[in-house]
Amino acid sequence: MPTSFAECLNHWQAVTETALNGYLPPTSQSPSRLHDAMRYSVLGGGKRVRPALAYATAEAIGLTPSSVIAAACAVELIHAYSLIHDDLPAMDDDDLRRGRPTCHKAFDEATAVLAGDALQTLAFEILTTDTQLPADPAIKLALVRLLAEATGTAGMAGGQALDLAAEGQAADLATITDIHARKTGALIRASVLLAAACQPKLSAACSAALDRYARGVGLAFQIQDDLLDIEGDPALLGKATGADQALQKLTYPAVVGVQAAHAKVAALHQETLDALSPFGAKANALRELANWLVLRQH
Amino acid sequence: MPTSFAECLNHWQAVTETALNGYLPPTSQSPSRLHDAMRYSVLGGGKRVRPALAYATAEAIGLTPSSVIAAACAVELIHAYSLIHDDLPAMDDDDLRRGRPTCHKAFDEATAVLAGDALQTLAFEILTTDTQLPADPAIKLALVRLLAEATGTAGMAGGQALDLAAEGQAADLATITDIHARKTGALIRASVLLAAACQPKLSAACSAALDRYARGVGLAFQIQDDLLDIEGDPALLGKATGADQALQKLTYPAVVGVQAAHAKVAALHQETLDALSPFGAKANALRELANWLVLRQH
Numbered sequence: 321m322p323t324s325f326a327e328c329l330n331h332w333q334a335v336t337e338t339a340l341n342g343y344l345p346p347t348s349q350s351p352s353r354l355h356d357a358m359r360y361s362v363l364g365g366g367k368r369v370r371p372a373l374a375y376a377t378a379e380a381i382g383l384t385p386s387s388v389i390a391a392a393c394a395v396e397l398i399h400a401y402s403l404i405h406d407d408l409p410a411m412d413d414d415d416l417r418r419g420r421p422t423c424h425k426a427f428d429e430a431t432a433v434l435a436g437d438a439l440q441t442l443a444f445e446i447l448t449t450d451t452q453l454p455a456d457p458a459i460k461l462a463l464v465r466l467l468a469e470a471t472g473t474a475g476m477a478g479g480q481a482l483d484l485a486a487e488g489q490a491a492d493l494a495t496i497t498d499i500h501a502r503k504t505g506a507l508i509r510a511s512v513l514l515a516a517a518c519q520p521k522l523s524a525a526c527s528a529a530l531d532r533y534a535r536g537v538g539l540a541f542q543i544q545d546d547l548l549d550i551e552g553d554p555a556l557l558g559k560a561t562g563a564d565q566a567l568q569k570l571t572y573p574a575v576v577g578v579q580a581a582h583a584k585v586a587a588l589h590q591e592t593l594d595a596l597s598p599f600g601a602k603a604n605a606l607r608e609l610a611n612w613l614v615l616r617q618h
Numbered sequence: 619m620p621t622s623f624a625e626c627l628n629h630w631q632a633v634t635e636t637a638l639n640g641y642l643p644p645t646s647q648s649p650s651r652l653h654d655a656m657r658y659s660v661l662g663g664g665k666r667v668r669p670a671l672a673y674a675t676a677e678a679i680g681l682t683p684s685s686v687i688a689a690a691c692a693v694e695l696i697h698a699y700s701l702i703h704d705d706l707p708a709m710d711d712d713d714l715r716r717g718r719p720t721c722h723k724a725f726d727e728a729t730a731v732l733a734g735d736a737l738q739t740l741a742f743e744i745l746t747t748d749t750q751l752p753a754d755p756a757i758k759l760a761l762v763r764l765l766a767e768a769t770g771t772a773g774m775a776g777g778q779a780l781d782l783a784a785e786g787q788a789a790d791l792a793t794i795t796d797i798h799a800r801k802t803g804a805l806i807r808a809s810v811l812l813a814a815a816c817q818p819k820l821s822a823a824c825s826a827a828l829d830r831y832a833r834g835v836g837l838a839f840q841i842q843d844d845l846l847d848i849e850g851d852p853a854l855l856g857k858a859t860g861a862d863q864a865l866q867k868l869t870y871p872a873v874v875g876v877q878a879a880h881a882k883v884a885a886l887h888q889e890t891l892d893a894l895s896p897f898g899a900k901a902n903a904l905r906e907l908a909n910w911l912v913l914r915q916h
Contacts, residue, residue, distance in 0.1 A: 350780065354775070405731055405735060411728050433731065438770050438776075441738070444762060444766050448763035457755040462746075464746050468742050472743060473643055473740075477736040478652065480732055481649040482649050
């Protein structure tokens, strides 16, 4: 068993990698180029933040991490699909992702569109077929609903549309908070909510507390991301800074200033820790994750 | 109540239009441009073949059409998403769809990518939230699974990938049959299978008979489509013929010849009618649909 949080994260990353590898269709199967593009984009990279949040939530509410693996991986597949489509020439037009050519560069644009499409489908499919999830179909159906709400126009896709529309527009705190809550926040929140939905005995109070935690972490994560693009160390980040400004992206620090953005991150960090108090020591992994995601330098 | 098949089709089209309008998020809601693009692409056009197949299946197995509306519309939303993405410059690069500018022409390419993405999500979402579907969560979960299987790489997305890969390639009967079964057949089959899954009392024999019907109609529909692109009347079709040849698309008649393709359509037509014999007069709408889809001239 892992003893430190770092070991725990490594263990969870390995669990996620193995599970994703099993869920993804093999390249040996037709259409092999499409399957290859899906596997290329999903496997072998990424911090697996969202799955880690799901496993840590499971721990906090008395479930084994294995019972939420499909939920964790479904969120990660949605995340992977969104990165492929975000990188397309018509969207952010990125050539590199995690130091490797983006999907449409490594394959072609048509394959990248289809690979993103098919990863979204796969995310919903594994929630219906996985055998380690709770057997109750009402629970599985709730997972599909929660994931769809987080993925669609009320969530991630809507946030992406608002983000594109906001480029070069005047700054506004309500707008940037809404964009962040949808574009990044919705999926981070979903990681926690899907895991929580796997525990039918969870009280309404505990469920609400986890939601407060998830919303706080989601927003703090994205503001920290905005701050790192301004103040971060390119060597640590593994990418150039200043991209948001170059693209005239609406960011939280651009609206309220760098100092107020730091203060907001600190306040959200405290809120997330406060929200976990009902769970005692069982929520230590969620606490460690909040510390890591909010205080991270890359 | 509608008396003729044509009136019945009109009635079903109106039911579908009203339901889709209700499922789609309003343009008044943010992000309004994205919602506008989704509504533009889904509403006000289309024969609604797939929903009609779902309603006719419901009739054949003793369900009211209203109990399968969400299933019918979920398949139609997937169909609409696929058309938006298929029309993209990186895919088939079409400027017109049903006589109107395609989504990426009427809006922009980024919005078209996101609109397709969000329509896919919405399709799964409505299966979890609709109140007219059978209440049993196990049934709704089965609908999600069947739709995902038909939409992903084993179905429609996989067929699209194979179709792109086959452009300009040598002809082969197994390949073209596989492409057609996935690219068009999977969703047509899903229209029938999802409706059938709403009837828990359906015998395995009846379920298998409906599947034979659905597979036959799906393949015959696409071969007829291929034939119309060669022999059809552009005035009746509302579009120029010869597009497949110009794009070097792999088609059924290109592989086996026009005469053999006609013979295959006729044989499949007979098979679909034979498959319906256990259902008696209750399957008359399914028979009419088979006649219409297979014998259509546009």
